[in-house]
Amino acid sequence: MWIADTYRSGVGQVQSQTTLALVSLLMLFDTAFLGLTGWMFVIPSLIFVMAGLLHRPLLLNGWFWLGIAALATARILYLWHDVDNNGFIYFYWLWILVIAHYVDEDGFKNDIVQFNARYFLVFIMLLAVVRKVTSGTYLDGSFFELVMLTDERFRGFLTLFGVDQAVLSGGSLAIKLLKNPYVAVTDNTVLLGTNAYIRFLAKLVTWYDLLIQLLIGAAFLIRRPSADIIGHIALLVFIFTAYFAAPVIGFSWILAIMGIALAKKPYPNIAMVYLLSFGVMTMYEVPWQAWVT
Amino acid sequence: MMSRKGLRLPLILIVPVFAALVFARQVYLQHANGLSLWRGGGMGMFAGIGSPSHRFLKIYLTEGDLPPEPVTRLTRGQNVHYLRAVAEPTQANLAALGRAVADTSWLRRDTDISRRMDSTGKILGPMERQYKVLVADGPRAAGEDEAVPVSVRIEYWENAYDPATGRLSASLVKSLTYRP
Numbered sequence: 001m002w003i004a005d006t007y008r009s010g011v012g013q014v015q016s017q018t019t020l021a022l023v024s025l026l027m028l029f030d031t032a033f034l035g036l037t038g039w040m041f042v043i044p045s046l047i048f049v050m051a052g053l054l055h056r057p058l059l060l061n062g063w064f065w066l067g068i069a070a071l072a073t074a075r076i077l078y079l080w081h082d083v084d085n086n087g088f089i090y091f092y093w094l095w096i097l098v099i100a101h102y103v104d105e106d107g108f109k110n111d112i113v114q115f116n117a118r119y120f121l122v123f124i125m126l127l128a129v130v131r132k133v134t135s136g137t138y139l140d141g142s143f144f145e146l147v148m149l150t151d152e153r154f155r156g157f158l159t160l161f162g163v164d165q166a167v168l169s170g171g172s173l174a175i176k177l178l179k180n181p182y183v184a185v186t187d188n189t190v191l192l193g194t195n196a197y198i199r200f201l202a203k204l205v206t207w208y209d210l211l212i213q214l215l216i217g218a219a220f221l222i223r224r225p226s227a228d229i230i231g232h233i234a235l236l237v238f239i240f241t242a243y244f245a246a247p248v249i250g251f252s253w254i255l256a257i258m259g260i261a262l263a264k265k266p267y268p269n270i271a272m273v274y275l276l277s278f279g280v281m282t283m284y285e286v287p288w289q290a291w292v293t
Numbered sequence: 294m295m296s297r298k299g300l301r302l303p304l305i306l307i308v309p310v311f312a313a314l315v316f317a318r319q320v321y322l323q324h325a326n327g328l329s330l331w332r333g334g335g336m337g338m339f340a341g342i343g344s345p346s347h348r349f350l351k352i353y354l355t356e357g358d359l360p361p362e363p364v365t366r367l368t369r370g371q372n373v374h375y376l377r378a379v380a381e382p383t384q385a386n387l388a389a390l391g392r393a394v395a396d397t398s399w400l401r402r403d404t405d406i407s408r409r410m411d412s413t414g415k416i417l418g419p420m421e422r423q424y425k426v427l428v429a430d431g432p433r434a435a436g437e438d439e440a441v442p443v444s445v446r447i448e449y450w451e452n453a454y455d456p457a458t459g460r461l462s463a464s465l466v467k468s469l470t471y472r473p
Contacts, residue, residue: 081332081345081373081380088315088334096308103304112305119309127316127336135330135341142456143341150461151346170414177410178452178463179349181363184409184420187462188450191412194459209339246339 020113020261021059023278024097025052027090027253028068041075062101069094086251089124092116093254110265117261118220121235124255125217132210139210145202149192150175157245161201167193205245212238225266232270235259239277244284252281327466328381347452348379349463350387352394354427357441362401362425364394364445371397371429382449384469391445391471398434399427412460445471 028045048068051058058064072091076083096116100109132138148154148163150171158168174190177183212234219231235255243252256274264271312334319335322328328335330343337343353361367375374390407420433443448468454461 081377083332083334085331085334085336085338088312092308092312099304099308108301108304111301115305116308120312123309123312123316124336128338128340131330131335131337131340135337135343137341137343137454140456142454143339145456146342146347146454146461147339174414174461175346175452177414178450178461179351181351181353181365182404182407182420182424184407185463186409186411186417188464189412189460189462190414192454192459192461194456199456 019275020257020264021065021097022052023253023257023260023275024093025049025059025068026278027093027250027257041071041079044071060101062098065094065098065101069098084248084250085124086248086254089120089254090250092120093257113261117258118223121231121255121258121262122217122221125213126221129210129214129217132213138206141199141203141206144205144209145194145199146192148198148202148205149194151246153246158198158201163198163201167195167198209242212242220262228262229267229270232259232263232267236270236273236277239274240280243281249281249285253278256281322381326381326383329379332380342452342454345376345379348382349450350375350378350390351448351450352390353446353448354394354399355444355446356399359401360422361446362427364399364427366426366428367394368397368429378447378449382467387447387449387467387469388471391447391469392473394445395443395471395473396433398430398432398437400430401425401427443473447471 025048028049045068048064048071052064069091072087072094076087076091093116096112100112103109103112135143137143148158149168152172155165155168159165171192174192177185177190178188216231216234216238219227219234236259239252239255239259243249256277259274260271263274315334316336319328319333319337322333323330323335323337329345329348330337330341331345352364354364355361371390371393374386374393378386378390402425403423404426405419405423406426407423409417409420411417446468447470449466450463451466452461452463
């Protein structure tokens with residue numbers, strides 16, 4: 001019975017404005033620790049996180065969110081060359097929270113948050129599909145093949161799928177050799193140890209990534225309850241699978257925040273799964289890759 | 294606090310419209326300035342080869358009659374310029390890096406680490422000339438570059454991958470020589 005009571009209490013919590021604000025704040029914590037460079041951004045970020053956690057009424061204060069949004073804006077302007085997509089999405093999300101906290105009516109607040117959560121889920125997914133289709137190096141699988149051979153973050157995932165460590169170990173070194181002015185590589189070309197299996201895995205991941213993002217974007221664009229449920233399920237599958245292979249935790253969190261914002265009133269159980277994904281994504285940060293490689 | 298009905302639509306749409314403008318700007322800068330697909334808010338991460346990790350710069354410093362030497366040990370401030378130039382290799386960004394390197398005094402250390410390698414990683418032998426390693430030694434003294442002419446050549450390279458052959462190749466896309 002206590003499990004059911006705890007769950008019902010959790011559902012009530014996830015529907016509250018405070019929870020949405022709290023997870024958005026935790027995103028700042030993750031960004032400060034894992035993603036930010038420059039003490040001028042890390043230290044104020046951590047101060048905001050501590051303040052929000054220690055004095056909860058701040059989470060419902062527009063000035064608090066304005067301060068964080070201003071910090072994120074300064075970071076984008078100064079460190080634009082180093083800011084990933086999730087940094088931009090989080091920046092947009094912060095200004096949405098600022099605007100939502102400055103309006104009077106609760107109904108209007110919800111309209112702002114929900115419209116923008118849907119808009120940005122469609123924006124992120126469908127524009128990502130457009131960029132993939134038009135990039136010239138995505139659809140043939142060459143992009144993911146290169147990533148698998150050279151990006152250390154994928155090594156554990158590929159080892160689980162039976163790819164030989166010896167094949168993977170040379171990829172990142174190859175890039176360093178090409179960049180190194182103290183090494184003259186013949187024709188500035190290195191041979192990566194690819195094979196038919198890696199090529200197959202790369203094509204599989206290529207099409208999975210493209211199609212699931214297309215499904216998520218299209219489902220939320222339609223704006224029907226049945227399509228929304230499909231969109232939420234696909235988004236959750238995407239979060240749990242894509243970020244297992246490449247733990248870019250910041251992006252998974254921002255997608256989950258938007259999922260909560262959209263699902264919390266009509267589908268509170270789905271919102272609870274998004275909330276659960278925060279914990280699972282954090283567990284993905286456990287260095288399991290070092291154990292299997 | 295705002296509650297007038299006239300502000301309803303603008304308040305809902307202001308951030309989405311801004312995000313769309315940022316996206317359009319990224320697409321424009323990608324084509325006009327070579328901005329990386331993975332930067333600038335264009336939703337291009339994991340969309341293709343074009344991440345900053347597959348772009349790099351080779352920097353060579355020439356002082357007076359001495360031969361050019363590679364600069365690899367950048368200071369923190371120079372590294373910011375490096376990252377900006379790699380993300381968006383405009384003349385201005387490359388020149389800013391060149392200026393930062395030229396404004397620094399460098400100590401030269403002999404090494405024997407320069408090597409030739411084939412595409413499989415097999416070492417073929419030493420390079421014809423052994424490059425020195427340069428270590429930053431604070432700002433260059435005022436007027437020093439007039440006594441000893443300084444120039445910085447910056448080469449911008451991009452990687453490309455051929456899945457048919459499994460070969461990763463680096464190509465020189467552009468270069469700039471900065472003279473104070």
